[in-house]
Amino acid sequence: MEYRFARRMGCLPPSFLRELFRVSSQPGVISFAGGLPGSEHIDVEGLARASRLVMEEDGRSALQYSTTDGYLPLREYIADRYRRRLGIPARAEEIQIVNGSQQCLDLIAKILVDPGDPVGMERPGYLGAIEAFSLYEPVIHTVPLTDSGPDLASFSDLLARQPLRFFYGIPNSQNPSGRTYAGEYRKAIAELLEGTGTIFYEDDAFGELFFDGKPRLPVKRLLPEQGIMSGSFSKIVAPGMRIGWMYAPEPMLARFNAAKQASDLHSNFFCQVVLHRYLATHDLDAHVRGVSRIYGEHCRLMCDLLDDLMPPSLTHTRPEGGMFLLCTLPGGISSMKVFSEGVKEGVAVLPGAPFYVDGGGDDTIRLNFSNANIEAIKEGVARLARVISRLS
């Protein structure tokens, strides 16, 4: 039987990534293609203990249905952390628990975007956002992302042409580029947006992972009513629990909550209680400092090796945090070719084109440095250098 699908399904970019990931997970292949935090940093013992205690003390209610907004003590923990770390006057009433921050991308587009509505994002932009937004059929406008943030002239031009339903950005250690907005760019963006109808959607999946351990100024602090911010425990505690959150003004969160309820009633409640129990008895700051320091070592090593082993015409970003960096290949080399030749040589990279929603980017590759150890990084970059030198 032939099935007929909704028009929106035709808007989803073709997903060749699944095939890439399958190929890149062959034995013997060192993969810089994925987006996993380092498994060795998951505190399995601490989470096992929290899980045991929840089962003993609170199991019956933690395993029952719960409310859509999420476990109140966990929402209070998140709000308190915003107040303490970032100086934002967040309240639990402004926090909604979701299945990892990916679900925020879906639900925000669901509540804000009619087909044909204009939304903005960085170029290159996060692929998961492109996929989530595309299913609501917006017109996506991009602003080139420079080393200091979105190009301000383009940003200003875009806003002058029309108000956007929202502009989506990752100011801290962006995916895929690893770039962080400079402080003055954050202020300029807030000024340009202030008083327009455009929401600033600040995806902060990586804000805790600065190698220097210092938080950066959130745009949300400059645009309290116009800014919304998503976060996740995936990169700082454990991804497999799928627990993230949206932080937004209450009138917007009420609609977000209604959409969440229609989507899946509520997020896994047992893991919300376990996570809160874990956080209440562990020093997340210390844990995150340790992880960030190690990611920083990995990143510096990868940058140094790229500088030493690659032709000088290969350029790359120099992340201050996060899990990724982006390389621009020497003229004429296709990232798809680097991928296929790389796998033969035993190293996998992620071709950058899918991050460029309006085309281009075939000369870029994303490298992940959080889920490979020192030895793998040394050997993997050496293999990659051989591939690139052959293709140059």
Place this chain on the structure above:
Amino acid sequence: MEYRFARRMGCLPPSFLRELFRVSSQPGVISFAGGLPGSEHIDVEGLARASRLVMEEDGRSALQYSTTDGYLPLREYIADRYRRRLGIPARAEEIQIVNGSQQCLDLIAKILVDPGDPVGMERPGYLGAIEAFSLYEPVIHTVPLTDSGPDLASFSDLLARQPLRFFYGIPNSQNPSGRTYAGEYRKAIAELLEGTGTIFYEDDAFGELFFDGKPRLPVKRLLPEQGIMSGSFSKIVAPGMRIGWMYAPEPMLARFNAAKQASDLHSNFFCQVVLHRYLATHDLDAHVRGVSRIYGEHCRLMCDLLDDLMPPSLTHTRPEGGMFLLCTLPGGISSMKVFSEGVKEGVAVLPGAPFYVDGGGDDTIRLNFSNANIEAIKEGVARLARVISRLS
């Protein structure tokens, strides 16, 4: 600041249920309003043990990111159970894990429904489905649900007018009515649908909870390529884990999977592994038989009390399984009035109107019998009888 929301948000039915649930959870109120399985039937000890073993043996990978389709051994367990219990040749490749079967409602509408597309459902119909579908702006057509299933003449008329994107039904112990399709209605429906473009979406949240322990013929068996079927562990193991599934032909499941990936990457992986570990070492059949027997006792008691204590002009359904029954009130009594007077008397019911997407139903109330013990059922129905007699 005034926020502007997408047009679809205006299609969401007004949610007064939250307020009702808040009121009905006051201390001293016996609630038949909710939809919770009995907490005492959750095997906390068994799940605690499974959780401990997963943490010990497999914690690091169970807490990491995973694939969108879900944990393969769990999908194999589900497919095997379909083969064994229902005689359907299901394969793991046709199963996608989701966050409770509510997420199936969202994702199916997402992949199949453009604004204005016709979809069909029972009248009364499941409120969670009405909410999920409404956000995709379909035209919802209803078919009256008789004691034996959807009225066949109306069903046939509806299909003759136009093919539907899908018809959504709950053949086993429907929510809110508690009704079960008769065998010949299942065959008639399959015959009417066969060869049309209309998908039959069979929500089987309650199929394991027949009081006689016997499965009923799934429509999916009669319409292999045209039928899709959702299921859930919420009512038979534990709701708080939010683990359900969609069972659909592979070409449809591929699109469903793409939509799931864009929505939230994958469902809580840790709980998928824990649940599988639990199921592999526990006899789910025996557990479900025990739960169903107790729900059956609760249901018969409630029906007997309604027959004894209510005016003869109050009628009610006689469920063969599930968690709910539906009462039709004596002429002129409003269910909202029964709700507000009931709370004063210390008993909460769910007004039926929200289950009637095209209006009406104000003379119906839904009663839940799975989450109240024998004493509470006796006392609660007695209180309700006083309210109704006062309002008659």
